[in-house]
Amino acid sequence: xxxxxxxxxxxxxxxxxxxxxxxxxxxxxxxxxxxxxxxxxxxxxxxxxxxxxxxxxxxxxxxxxxxxxxxxxxxxxxxxxxxxxxxxxxxxxxxxxxxxxxxxxxxxxxxxxxxxxxxxxxxxxxxxxxxxxxxxxxxxxxxxxxxxxxxxxxxxxxxxxxxxxxxxxxxxxxxxxxxxxxxxxxxxxxxxxxxxxxxxxxxxxxxxxxxxxxxxxxxxxxxxxxxxxxxxxxxxxxxxxxxxxxxxxxxxxxxxxxxxxxxxxxxxxxxxxxxxxxxxxxxxxxxxxxxxxxxxxxxxxxxxxxxxxxxxxxxxxxxxxxxxxxxxxxxxxxxxxxxxxxxxxxxxxxxxxxxxxxxxxxxxxxxxxxxxxxxxxxxxxxxxxxxxxxxxxxxxxxxxxxxxxxxxxxxxxxxxxxxxxxxxxxxxxxxxxxxxxxxxxxxxxxxxxxxxxxxxxxxxxxxxxxxxxxxxxxxxxxxxxxxxxxxxxxxxxxxxxxxxxxxxxxxxxxxxxxxxxxxxxxxxxxxxxxxxxxxxxxxxxxxxxxxxxxxxxxxxxxxxxxxxxxxxxxxxxxxxxxxxxxxxxxxxxxxxxxxxxxxxxxxxxxxxxxxxxxxxxxxxxxxxxxxxxxxxxxxxxxxxxxxxxxxxx
Amino acid sequence: xxxxxxxxxxxxxxxxxxxxxxxxxxxxxxxxxxxxxxxxxxxxxxxxxxxxxxxxxxxxxxxxxxxxxxxxxxxxxxxxxxxxxxxxxxxxxxxxxxxxxxxxxxxxxxxxxxxxxxxxxxxxxxxxxxxxxxxxxxxxxxxxxxxxxxxxxxxxxxxxxxxxxxxxxxxxxxxxxxxxxxxxxxxxxxxxxxxxxxxxxxxxxxxxxxxxxxxxxxxxxxxxxxxxxxxxxxxxxxxxxxxxxxxxxxxxxxxxxxxxxxxxxxxxxxxxxxx
Numbered sequence: 001x002x003x004x005x006x007x008x009x010x011x012x013x014x015x016x017x018x019x020x021x022x023x024x025x026x027x028x029x030x031x032x033x034x035x036x037x038x039x040x041x042x043x044x045x046x047x048x049x050x051x052x053x054x055x056x057x058x059x060x061x062x063x064x065x066x067x068x069x070x071x072x073x074x075x076x077x078x079x080x081x082x083x084x085x086x087x088x089x090x091x092x093x094x095x096x097x098x099x100x101x102x103x104x105x106x107x108x109x110x111x112x113x114x115x116x117x118x119x120x121x122x123x124x125x126x127x128x129x130x131x132x133x134x135x136x137x138x139x140x141x142x143x144x145x146x147x148x149x150x151x152x153x154x155x156x157x158x159x160x161x162x163x164x165x166x167x168x169x170x171x172x173x174x175x176x177x178x179x180x181x182x183x184x185x186x187x188x189x190x191x192x193x194x195x196x197x198x199x200x201x202x203x204x205x206x207x208x209x210x211x212x213x214x215x216x217x218x219x220x221x222x223x224x225x226x227x228x229x230x231x232x233x234x235x236x237x238x239x240x241x242x243x244x245x246x247x248x249x250x251x252x253x254x255x256x257x258x259x260x261x262x263x264x265x266x267x268x269x270x271x272x273x274x275x276x277x278x279x280x281x282x283x284x285x286x287x288x289x290x291x292x293x294x295x296x297x298x299x300x301x302x303x304x305x306x307x308x309x310x311x312x313x314x315x316x317x318x319x320x321x322x323x324x325x326x327x328x329x330x331x332x333x334x335x336x337x338x339x340x341x342x343x344x345x346x347x348x349x350x351x352x353x354x355x356x357x358x359x360x361x362x363x364x365x366x367x368x369x370x371x372x373x374x375x376x377x378x379x380x381x382x383x384x385x386x387x388x389x390x391x392x393x394x395x396x397x398x399x400x401x402x403x404x405x406x407x408x409x410x411x412x413x414x415x416x417x418x419x420x421x422x423x424x425x426x427x428x429x430x431x432x433x434x435x436x437x438x439x440x441x442x443x444x445x446x447x448x449x450x451x452x453x454x455x456x457x458x459x460x461x462x463x464x465x466x467x468x469x470x471x472x473x474x475x476x477x478x479x480x481x482x483x484x485x486x487x488x489x490x491x492x493x494x495x496x497x498x499x500x501x502x503x504x505x506x507x508x509x510x511x512x513x514x515x516x517x518x519x520x521x522x523x524x525x526x527x528x529x530x531x532x533x534x535x536x537x538x539x540x541x542x543x544x545x546x547x548x549x550x551x552x553x554x555x556x557x558x559x560x561x562x563x564x565x566x567x568x569x570x571x572x573x574x575x576x577x578x579x580x581x582x583x584x585x586x587x588x589x590x591x592x593x594x595x596x597x598x599x600x601x602x603x604x605x606x607x608x609x610x611x612x613x614x615x616x617x618x619x620x621x622x623x624x625x626x627x628x629x630x631x632x633x634x635x636x637x638x639x640x641x642x643x644x645x646x647x648x649x
Numbered sequence: 650x651x652x653x654x655x656x657x658x659x660x661x662x663x664x665x666x667x668x669x670x671x672x673x674x675x676x677x678x679x680x681x682x683x684x685x686x687x688x689x690x691x692x693x694x695x696x697x698x699x700x701x702x703x704x705x706x707x708x709x710x711x712x713x714x715x716x717x718x719x720x721x722x723x724x725x726x727x728x729x730x731x732x733x734x735x736x737x738x739x740x741x742x743x744x745x746x747x748x749x750x751x752x753x754x755x756x757x758x759x760x761x762x763x764x765x766x767x768x769x770x771x772x773x774x775x776x777x778x779x780x781x782x783x784x785x786x787x788x789x790x791x792x793x794x795x796x797x798x799x800x801x802x803x804x805x806x807x808x809x810x811x812x813x814x815x816x817x818x819x820x821x822x823x824x825x826x827x828x829x830x831x832x833x834x835x836x837x838x839x840x841x842x843x844x845x846x847x848x849x850x851x852x853x854x855x856x857x858x859x860x861x862x863x864x865x866x867x868x869x870x871x872x873x874x875x876x877x878x879x880x881x882x883x884x885x886x887x888x889x890x891x892x893x894x895x896x897x898x899x900x901x902x903x904x905x906x907x908x909x910x911x912x913x914x915x916x917x918x919x920x921x922x923x924x
Contacts, residue, residue: 446682
């Protein structure tokens with residue numbers, strides 16, 4: 001019957017020594033993690049309770065599919081080989097250990113043959129993955145995405161050495177007497193033939209086997225020792241991070257305690273601190289970062305690694321680990337969060353760091369002006385709040401009276417009320433509402449900023465004050481539905497205000513227009529004959545998964561003339577105005593909005609539609625920054641395009 | 650060594666708003682949706698300047714009622730205590746006399762205030778400087794930059810105690826996070842009702858070494874009793890104050906020089922690449 005003697009040829013003294021060293025290495029891992037956990041526990045508790053069952057299910061699906069990692073096809077396949085090869089060999093080793101230590105005898109007959117084949121295939125997969133990783137590290141390091149870390153190269157070679165030595169051990173064992181059933185270990189059998197060919201077969205193979213076994217065991221123990229101090233710790237921490245609820249991209253959590261002093265570890269969530277250790281340094285976050293693309297001093301990976309460096313050396317101020325300019329370059333577009341293969345919430349960390357800077361007044365003057373204006377005048381534009389209805393000149397706009405019940409509240413937003421381009425969108429929306437004879441109200445000067453820019457700039461206290469004020473206003477008017485054209489207001493109302501208090505139903509205008517088109521209330525004919533593309537606002541697409549509604553509206557307007565930019569939907573590229581950037585100006589090689597304008601240019605579209613007043617402003621700015629002869633296209637909100645269609649009928 | 654700094658803070662009507670006067674009460678009102686009062690940026694900047702002095706213990710005070718928010722902001726920014734001073738009459742001279750009497754026993758080293766600074770300095774015989782920025786204190790001397798006309802600056806020093814007023818041309822009032830303001834909501838604000846009889850003008854402190862505010866090189870004015878010299882002293886200068894240095898760059902005279910100066914200004918503020 002096909003089977004083999006487990007741990008054949010290994011003297012008990014060697015075996016006990018290996019057991020002892022293995023136990024010590026595991027103790028070292030436990031000690032490191034316990035010590036590190038003390039630092040993680042300085043953070044506030046995670047607001048989301050982790051359900052172990054749901055977490056494990058999430059992890060299992062993630063590991064089986066490798067969906068996030070496979071966005072980079074090469075890296076995806078590489079990690080798939082590494083992961084499944086490693087898991088297969090881990091299972092094989094565990095089965096061997098169980099059979100030996102518990103004196104069971106289940107690896108026999110067909111089970112043994114399948115086991116042998118599976119273990120060999122696992123070794124092949126692991127070796128393939130390691131080869132791909134080493135090759136990629138050699139080539140990709142040239143263009144700078146991967147950090148040239150010696151420790152990473154060392155562990156890759158170490159794992160390769162473990163894999164190869166494993167096959168050599170197997171080959172030496174088989175080379176002693178070549179049992180025919182061992183052909184089910186194809187690589188091991190081939191290795192045995194090689195061992196025999198160099199004259200180490202038969203009885204000579206016995207001492208060779210022992211020597212290789214000791215080498216293999218020593219390498220494995222070395223692997224254990226390196227787990228906590230290299231990126232191998234992502235095996236545990238990355239798995240935990242993935243098992244935790246990912247949360248909606250762009251959703252910020254309240255700090256555990258009010259931030260009144262400079263930033264320190266207590267202002268982070270425990271999960272944030274743990275995730276700093278889970279980082280793979282793969283650079284996918286930095287690769288998709290619009291600020292990095294524009295040459296600004298932000299690398300999302302550097303922020304995470306800065307936090308990790310502070311965990312390593314808590315005596316060094318966190319402000320020295322993460323540069324101020326880097327923090328104020330972030331557009332809070334959440335592309336990095338979505339790209340991270342281990343689910344690290346990078347924007348949350350950046351905003352937490354910003355909170356600490358704001359608390360001690362170390363932030364750009366332009367941001368301070370926007371915050372001061374928001375606090376004093378209830379809008380970041382610094383205009384008198386009483387002038388919120390100036391956009392309405394010539395239009396009959398119903399303003400909610402004190403205490404009047406409002407079924408549909410049209411929330412204009414600060415950009416819609418004060419920015420010239422935003423006002424055009426607001427006027428378009430009012431024209432549509434009037435055309436459809438829909439009963440609605442605006443709040444006029446009772447409207448205040450949602451606090452979204454303040455929150456993303458790190459002014460949590462102001463955000464909360466404004467959220468409470470606005471919620472009181474909604475309650476006073478018994479608002480049933482809020483309609484807004486600003487994705488930032490939409491996101492704040494839909495996802496962040498409910499933490500403060502109950503909220504009515506919230507609709508982005510693209511969703512509302514789609515509903516009106518679907519129920520036939522709004523009837524437009526395809527009108528835009530020229531090529532048209534759509535820029536997904538980050539807080540509509542990426543943060544709220546709403547990619548279809550604006551496209552459905554545009555398809556009614558443009559027929560088949562719509563084309564997509566290379567980066568669209570959840571992978572859309574930021575316009576450069578989010579995260580308070582519209583009030584900041586950290587210099588880079590170029591501007592984020594200019595890069596996005598080149599994306600529009602590449603489509604050959606004559607019209608770029610969007611669904612965000614901030615994106616509209618930034619795309620116009622980007623168009624102005626293009627070279628002469630380019631930028632022969634216009635920027636319009638979808639509401640403006642609907643009005644154009646209505647007026648032409 | 651502790652430096653005791655007293656800083657005046659106050660609330661003021663937001664000058665950027667459209668403010669009307671209510672006919673019945675005569676009180677100012679803002680348009681619906683606007684916040685009429687704001688914390689004075691000059692007072693906030695003064696608190697920031699005081700807190701930046703090494704070893705400073707800052708006391709924020711507000712003359713008269715209705716300035717609680719300004720005092721809260723000062724506390725949130727880091728002032729050790731906040732005091733509301735209530736004089737018997739709302740009159741600049743009476744307020745100055747009351748403030749001087751209140752400050753006298755408190756060992757004040759530096760007073761940063763608005764227009765009251767000159768009056769208080771005159772009563773207490775302190776140095777008085779106005780239009781200052783970039784304050785620093787070393788060895789009992791205050792050193793600061795004084796804003797002159799057309800963007801020029803000069804470095805001035807004064808022996809402490811001194812009463813100063815900051816420049817208003819480019820105020821950089823530090824933003825105070827709302828969480829900090831909320832955190833000091835329960836902190837006490839002291840209230841002092843200061844009784845003061847109006848001091849005869851002759852009792853005002855001797856205003857010596859008064860000098861023209863914007864012209865370098867002139868001799869200090871003699872201990873004159875003329876009204877104009879005393880007024881100049883009130884505006885900037887006074888006891889124990891002198892000019893140390895003035896930036897070497899001469900004022901631009903020709904359009905070309907003015908253009909060069911403008912380009913230098915843009916380059917200094919890193920605005921050139923964006924042009």
